Amino acid sequence: MRKAVLDWMEREERPQSWIARKTDIFPCLMTQWLKGEKDLNSYALNGIEAFIGR
Numbered sequence: 001m002r003k004a005v006l007d008w009m010e011r012e013e014r015p016q017s018w019i020a021r022k023t024d025i026f027p028c029l030m031t032q033w034l035k036g037e038k039d040l041n042s043y044a045l046n047g048i049e050a051f052i053g054r
Contacts, residue, residue, distance in 0.1 A: 005040070005048045023051040 009019060020026040025047040032041060040048075 002045050002049070004052065005045055008048070008052050019048065023047045 025044045
């Protein structure tokens with residue numbers, strides 16, 4: 001995972017579901033979870049980075 005995203009998630013100290021809703025990647029994360037994927041894909045990472053940059 002990208003360092004900027006990891007650092008931000010640590011600072012926020014919020015559950016992943018909160019982060020997913022705030023960054024508009026909840027549907028993407030649900031799809032990954034259903035597929036059994038553990039790491040965030042590039043779409044999810046880009047969504048979080050865009051949110052951080054606001």
